[in-house]
Amino acid sequence: MGHETVLLKAENLCRIDPVSKVMLVKSASCIIQQGDRIVLSGGSGSGKSVFCRLLALLDPPDQGRIFFNRQPVTQADIPHYRSKVAYIRQRPVLLKGTVQENLMFPFALRINREHHFSPEKITRFLSIIDKPDSFLQKNAADLSGGERQLVCLLRVLQLDPVILLLDEPTSALDRDMVMQVELLINKWMQLHDETRAYVWISHDEPQKQRVGQKIWRMNAGVLTTGLV
């Protein structure tokens, strides 16, 4: 593939537990290209979440560098970078209020001042998951676990991320909701002509087959991406 398709390159990322001094992620390097649908697998406690949080720069690497669009990511870039390389956790966090208030919340933040809430964009996403516009007026506290995860995804997708880091986003959901989440993310990839990418942590074999075109593995903090 051509050079221009590389979205992100990480070099020798390390993360040391500040308390125990144990190295949780050991010199992990990877490349994420446009269209990449990557599954990250590995045993429980192997470091998958720690690694994805490093990639999202939610935690600072103790060593190593990340290049995004071929530029090294500096301290000043981090807030913007986090909206472009977005981490989705297993247990979604919503604020009090309606679905719409939750979706509008990011636009109140200074970092997103160039973005504006787009009802059209949200309606398009809602139609993908078969939800009427009235869903926006639902109280977030009344949503099912699956609906909460969908709202969290919409809240991220509306800000036009480039890479999603999906940390077991469906592991607590029933099968219908799992399929809805997969559908939404698949459509998001298609809507952008496969110029986006994701890394999806999953323990579920059938799901790995459905959503993964490349497999990365984490074993005791050591990442294997298939690239030597």
Ligand SMILES: Nc1ncnc2c1ncn2[C@@H]1O[C@H](COP(=O)(O)OP(=O)(O)OP(=O)(O)O)[C@@H](O)[C@H]1O
């Ligand atoms: N903030 C932290 N501080 C210290 N240690 C941590 C922290 N977060 C995770 N760990 C430890 O790092 C190791 C890797 O954890 P991590 O959550 O990345 O595993 P995982 O591969 O995602 O596992 P699972 O599949 O069970 O979610 C574990 O031993 C965990 O206890």
